[in-house]
Amino acid sequence: MTRLFNDPAAFADEALEGFAAAHRRWVRPVTGGVVRAVPTPRGQVAVVVGGGSGHYPAFSGLVGQGLAHGAAVGNVFASPSAQQIRTVARAAEAGAGVLLMYGNYAGDVLHFGQAARRLTADGVPTRTLAVTDDISSATAEEAAKRRGIAGDLPVFKAAAAAAEQGADLEEVVRVAEHANARTRSFGIAFSGCTLPGAEDPLFTVDEGRMAVGLGIHGEPGIGEEAVPSADEAAELLVGKVLAELPEGVERASGGRAAVILNGLGSVKYEELFVVYRRVARLLAEAGVEIVDPEVGELVTSFDMAGVSLTLTWLDDELEALWTAPADTPAYRKGSVERPQDLPDEVPAEADGGTEAVPEATEESRVTGRLVAETLTTVRDTIDAHAEELGRIDAVAGDGDHGIGMQRGSTAAAEAAEHAVAAGAGAATVLHRASDAWADRAGGTSGALWGVILRAIGDALGDSERPTADRVARGVTDASAGVRSLGGAEVGDKTMVDVLVPFADMLAAEVAAGAALTAAWDTAAEAAAKAARDTADLLPRMGRARPHAEKSLGTPDAGAHSLALIVRAVHGVLGTRKQAPAVGGADRK
Template sequence: MTPRSKKLINAPEAIIPEFIEGYVAAHAALLAVEGPTGRAIVARHGPRDGKVGIVIGGGSGHEPAFAGYVGRGLADAAAVGNVFASPSPAQILDAGRAADGGAGVLLLYGNYTGDVLNFTMAAEELGAEGTPVRQVAVTDDIASAPAERRAERRGVAGDFFVFKIAGAAADLGEPLPRVEALARRANDNCRSMGVALGPCSLPQTGTPNFRIGDTEMEIGMGIHGEPGMYRAPLASADAVTDDLMQKILAELSLSAGDRVAVLVNGLGATTQLELFLLFRRLRQILDGLGVTIHASWVGEYATALEMAGASITLLRLDDELARLLDHPCRSPALTVGVEAPPPTTRRTARRSIRREDTAAADAAALQAGGRITPALFVAMMRAVAAEIRQERNWLSQLDGVIGDGDHGVTMDIGWSAVLPELDRLEPEALIGAVSERIGQTFLAAVGASSGPLYAGAFRQAGRAVQDRLNLDGAALAAWITGISDGILARGGASPGDKTMIDAWLPAAEAASAAAAAGADEIGVLTAARDAAEAGMRRTAGIESRRGRSAKLGARSLGHIDPGAASAFVSLRAMARNLVRTAAAEPAAP
């Protein structure tokens, strides 16, 4: 039996609100919480009229990133996601509106599928409100893709330098295009490599999200526990530093007279003693090349809960980047130079905008034929929530092998948020409106990649049956096809990429074929369930081409995709509930 880790927490589902409450209280002179989601941490002396707003964000568990870099001269606001999961668009919108001083907003985040989806959706909404918005996804991690595919790389500790450069440029009054350009220049000149010695564990599961031998290390490990480039025997501090630096230097092409900024970053459970050994050897290497260290930081700046390991980040400097790096700032995690007095310019309060539910359809114009009534549909959705909760650990274990180990937790968070929304439904709520409500709730609660994907899925499914009161076999097939189409439209994955679409697309095709052959609701749903299970099992033989596991190549073979697994679990739960309900119905006279 796998031992559970010990953590000082209360209820796992309350960990982020309680963290925010404690963090802001501890830094009350610097920070405040704004917006209805309660997930936007804002600098008290940051946002102001006429200044470009800097918004950062990402999943929790990386402290002091991201809230630690909110302050004067740095970020104006951070959107705080769940553990290892992107903040939702609503949370990012709260941060963006708080940071908006009328000169536009720059969104900065790591290049992960969930962050890209959620920040892009938030940017679209901010833009629709009239706020100029630019985005930069940080791509500093050498291990996650080769140089010729650098745009696919993930953002790790290099966030630290990109945030610092952008924050300084905005504080100095640079316009939005210049702030964006400087952030991109910092990103282009930044490289990171990491090593992991031991796993971390999510608060909700308490189990290690990957396994590594007592005498092994993983080179290139990501900050969510994603597998790295390769596994090797544990080596000395100097040997590890040599390996990491060799890969960084091969890309930065430094020569005598160049200047760099250096970050030696602990991943959560690595001692200062070890980190300074790495810096010692790094300094020897750079001295040997005639490269000057302009500034350096050693400590925990972008962690992965309690993961054992470290990363090295180098930022190649020019005169302008060096000046911006030296510009004063003050935040809970970073203070540089002598802080300027608080700004005296006015800050105009920004308004929050709530999206309203879609208008109710005319019930008299709806098609009423079919066994699945709105009440039965809601019961089927409750069954999905219960089965996802039951399979949460299995789904997270699947994800831990090829991803960051949180898929089951994330799906459970989403469905747990849906349940009280189902309780609040109006008695006359139609299946289309229920689907829309589920999509909105999932998006607000989850973030990550699953939030936008399932939001799009349920919205599309709801539209596909908006003319229905009840669902018959054909309408149920249209609803399942809507789920698949919504995921395809938002996520961009294709069949064979080893994603949830490898279960949802065959499910939709099988449901449509069964409906065309005259199958009833049970026949359609059973066909969809069986096709999803077959698709899920096929993913074990597919190399991943999307998301965090894409860089694993052949190492992803033999492992079921967790998104495909949760698709099968959802359809299985719906089918079980429908069959059980049908069996309980009185026989026709």
């Protein structure tokens, strides 16, 4: 378990601060992550990688010459926010565009995609690539749904080496896609990891058993088997990765492969070497030529006791990129020439927190104060239920939903208070809260709650008269925005299963003439029922999808937290009957 920490909510930030202080030779800190200490040469494509904390040396430890130009680092097991990614990319880019690379997880896909759109709008050509090497998480026919695990390293390295050799953005993307298509990984674990501040691991297996096909966020395996000997573990791993050859590799015999035996956190190097001796023999017997193997901790999951095996099937192009020199805090190969004069610091781009507050009417400022009060209540509600939300999420996911919601709601409440103090209207209060929630929470829930708050703010405005109709329209727009961004629909076992019936009921009640408080009460009841009903659904999206059966009987954590929040909001509305947009007279 993680024993050394201060405030668990600050763990990721403090870890990144310490990492940057310890590795000034290679990296410089910027808002949201780190970039190379050696500036990206003008005209070179910048490869920016990223994901949640808890996986060191991924992702910050892979920044340096020959590998990543920068890394955006989120909170524990949560994607960095779009703003963090954008800031790191702006600090790393050198006029030739940016390739953003990450593991294929819903939160990362959302945030890196948003960052790419913003960077492109800023005039920085940007592409994205999600690594999909984990063969246990989806079938070959649905390979695009697979997770990214230790295969991150060879795919990142291929793209970065191509950029280092002067390839343009489209060529770097092509190389990354080629490396990803030829990479396969499979893992096993004997115990789950324990997050900072948590008392129990995210999953456990019975004595003498192991999880097979696990994820790197504490997700349980897709099955269990008896704990093998080291040789039997090697046979299982090799058998799995050789069973599925990528397109273009007709047979294992005669093939060349980059091989990684990866420790997930608490399996010691000596144990890895014992396993690798058998891995090497089995691959040799299969006729596979091993090229520059790596044995060690490369993509971890805190203190998870487990290992994974990765093979990247090489051709002449990929072999040259795999063996190219690199010099980073955690990964070195060959030698690189380093400039003698390094900058003292890399400036971080401002985060926009000092923007002027737009003009607002007094009615809107009153509503803004109500919004801030409501967000404080939301924060308190999440604080009271964070442990429960984490427990629900850990049944088939990674157990971080409570922590992420705490970070997001706390940041949103603080941002709202600052906006109110500056005289902001309802829209600006909600927009500032939206940005803060998305930025601090990261992950899927951070992105989606950012969409929800911004949509309601857009509907209320800073100068328009707040009404129940506007609130209902904002919630309806939020429902549409969440479905558009996240891709989920009712029945997928996500927060959408609560948001859609809540929005529909609220709109119907307001249209029928109900005052906002009464309409919200009815809609909150519908939300609570919908949240309970998710217990009977099988997840079709997100990290819980590979473990669908495990989640039967347990409601979705995101759906449950949304139901808790809308009920808490009703409590605030019920005590503020004179506020705009609450009374029936202010319905239109």
